[in-house]
Amino acid sequence: MNIHNNGFRIPRRMRTLGLRLLCAAFVFFLGSAPVLGGSQAALAPLDNLNMGVSSSAVIDKIKSIGTHSLEPSPWDKRQKLIWRLPDNSDYDKVMFLFTEKDRLYLVRFMVRKEAWAEARNLKKGFFEKFGISSDNPVRTRIENQDILMYEGSKQNYKFFEYTNNKTGERAFELYDRQVSLEDKPKKEAENKSQSQK
Numbered sequence: 001m002n003i004h005n006n007g008f009r010i011p012r013r014m015r016t017l018g019l020r021l022l023c024a025a026f027v028f029f030l031g032s033a034p035v036l037g038g039s040q041a042a043l044a045p046l047d048n049l050n051m052g053v054s055s056s057a058v059i060d061k062i063k064s065i066g067t068h069s070l071e072p073s074p075w076d077k078r079q080k081l082i083w084r085l086p087d088n089s090d091y092d093k094v095m096f097l098f099t100e101k102d103r104l105y106l107v108r109f110m111v112r113k114e115a116w117a118e119a120r121n122l123k124k125g126f127f128e129k130f131g132i133s134s135d136n137p138v139r140t141r142i143e144n145q146d147i148l149m150y151e152g153s154k155q156n157y158k159f160f161e162y163t164n165n166k167t168g169e170r171a172f173e174l175y176d177r178q179v180s181l182e183d184k185p186k187k188e189a190e191n192k193s194q195s196q197k
Contacts, residue, residue: 051176099183
C-alpha cells in the first residue's frame with residue numbers, strides 16, 4: 001500500500017481510469033446539451049399544447065417566458081401571435097396562427113442562427129413530442145426554400161421543415177389542416193347557391 005503524506009496514495013491505474021471516466025462524462029454532457037439546455041426549458045410551456053385552442057389559452061401558457069404580441073396576419077384576417085424567446089433558446093421566436101374562429105391551426109418555430117447546425121436533433125425532438133413520422137417525407141422547393149413535409153403518425157398533424165438555400169435560415173412548422181379547413185368561411189358554397197338562384 002502506498003502512503004502519501006497522511007493519507008492513502010491512489011495507484012496510477014486508478015487515477016487514469018478516473019480521469020477517463022470524468023472525460024467521458026464531460027463529452028456525454030456536451031453531446032446532450034441540446035436536449036438538456038435552454039431550448040427545452042424555453043419550450044416547456046408548449047408541453048401538452050393542442051391545436052384548436054384559443055389565442056388567450058396560448059398566451060396563458062407562454063406569458064411567463066420571453067415576450068409576446070398579438071396582431072392581425074398580414075395575408076388574411078386571421079390573428080397572429082409572435083412569441084420572442086430568451087437568448088438561451090434554440091429559437092428566435094415562435095409564431096402561432098389562428099383561424100377566423102380564434103382556434104390555433106399552425107405553429108412556426110424560427111431556429112436561431114447559432115442552432116442551425118443542431119436542426120436535425122431539434123427536429124427529432126418535435127417528432128417525439130408531437131407524434132410525427134420520419135418515414136417518407138415529401139420534398140419540394142419554392143423559390144429559395146427547400147421544404148420537407150412529414151405526416152403525423154398519431155394525430156392529424158403535418159410537420160414542415162424549411163431551409164433557405166441562400167441564407168441558411170431554418171424553420172419548422174406544425175400544421176393542423178383539419179382545424180384550418182373547418183373554420184374557413186364557406187365562400188365557395190355561398191357563391192354556388194347564389195348562382196343557382
